[in-house]
Amino acid sequence: MVNNHMYKLAYYLTDGIYPKWSTFIQTITLPQSPKxxxxxxxxxxxxxxxxxxxxVLQxxxxxxxxxxxxMAKEKIRKIMRACIILHNMIVEDERDGYSMRYDISEFEEGESSRTSEVLNANPTLNEIPTILNNIFPNRNDLRDRQTHERLKNDLIENIWDKFGDED
Structure with a gap:
């Protein structure tokens, strides 16, 4: 919900190399108004x-x-949350003067020949369309330039309403 308008897809803040799709919000390269x-x-x-x-996390x-x-959204959320917690614990530990360095290269994954196909232990789950198909059920929704412009204008108004009168 942005500026009292409901949007069904998440949006991502991007730079100018991304297309003007409903989920990518770029900056304004030559802003003309204070908003x-x-x-x-x-x-x-x-x-x-x-x-x-x-x-930093990467x-x-x-x-x-x-x-x-x-991966399922919930699994990604848990992984990211665990990495953030671990990162904060490491930073706090290093702040206290303990700065022993480890060679982490043995834990890093290099280039692999794995395919992007993931098979689940439960064979019936392998018949379910990919999670991406569930996230973007309609390709036209994703590439809708009108939704992109409406969302961008709603975000401009929302930011102005929150921070615009402050000098």
Missing amino acids: QQLFAQVQESVRKDVERAFG ARFAIVKNPVRT
Whole structure:
């Protein structure tokens, strides 16, 4: 729900290389109004924060580096939460002066010849369409430029309503 409008897909803050689909929200490269300037500033700031945090987790935990397209959302959530908790524990431990270094290369996964097909131990579950098909039931919903523009305008208004009057 953004600016009192309901959206059925999640959105992701991206840079300009992504297409203008309903789920990708890019910055405004040449903002013309104060609302657009504020949106661009907030979008770029938040996107960079997320990229930095994710980069730290990818550098520390190999499981975060590898593709997870076939995993269930709940499993991904648990993995990310565990990595964040472990990262915070490591940072806290290092802050206290304990800074012994380990060679983590033996734990990292390198390039593999695995396929992206995942077989479940329960054969009936292998007949279920991929999780991606469940997430994006209609390709047109994903690529809808009108939804993209409506969401972006709603986000611009939402940010302005929250932070626009503050100088």
